[in-house]
Amino acid sequence: MAVEIRPSQALKLLHDLNYEMVRDDDRDLSARQITILLTVYLEQPPHTVRGLAAKLNVTKPVITRALDTMGRMELLQRRRDPSDRRNVLVQRTVKGALYVERLGDLMVAKAKELPL
């Protein structure tokens, strides 16, 4: 039981966070894209297209397209698996790491500002 938070605080935190993301960025990531990004950055590699699709309960093209988009944004990158060249390994990037770090810091800051 690490983090104690009340529903009204949780909702305000969620609001403030989304608000910042909508206001700052022109293009905001979808819930699916954020989930993919955070999965790659928080969970143990390796991450494959098939594995991510199964984990998120979506079809493979969804992952492929998300990798196209987030690859263009340089938040994630593809790497062919050398040991089985059918696989594509999804890996972090410097830019993506900075983005995720900024997101975590923003959330911490917003949580600190919450009223009792």
Added chain:
Amino acid sequence: MAVEIRPSQALKLLHDLNYEMVRDDDRDLSARQITILLTVYLEQPPHTVRGLAAKLNVTKPVITRALDTMGRMELLQRRRDPSDRRNVLVQRTVKGALYVERLGDLMVAKAKELPL
């Protein structure tokens, strides 16, 4: 300083929350839609199209379309302002209140499960 949370916890919370929303719902709300919804439910009325557009730094048609979509979902409803019939007042619905409540509870539950 109400809620203390570390960046790694914040990111995991964000991940888990988005993960649930992606897995459960077929159609997930965009960041913009969530922000509009929570603004209406958390901040003081009245909420107008123009006011919401200015607050979120988006164009008016974005709000109109979001109201179309979330109106079809019965999460929000439009009401003509009787005192100035040019205005549209954005109001809560029973279904929307339940949705928001469920969202807050889900976030509280996920926060509770976070590792130290």
Added chain:
DNA sequence: ATAAATCGTTTCGGAGCCGTATCATTTCAG
């Protein structure tokens, strides 16, 4: 009364994402 301003909606062409089905490449089994 008429013109200007305000407000929300609609239209338009363009872009992104969806799921299904299919494809090329690579690996594995017989």
Added chain:
DNA sequence: CTGAAATGATACGGCTCCGAAACGATTTAT
């Protein structure tokens, strides 16, 4: 060595959303 299986990418038609511009309805100012 050849055919089946596995993996990720692509083609397709459909749907939603986007910003800019134009529009109708209403209110306010002259």
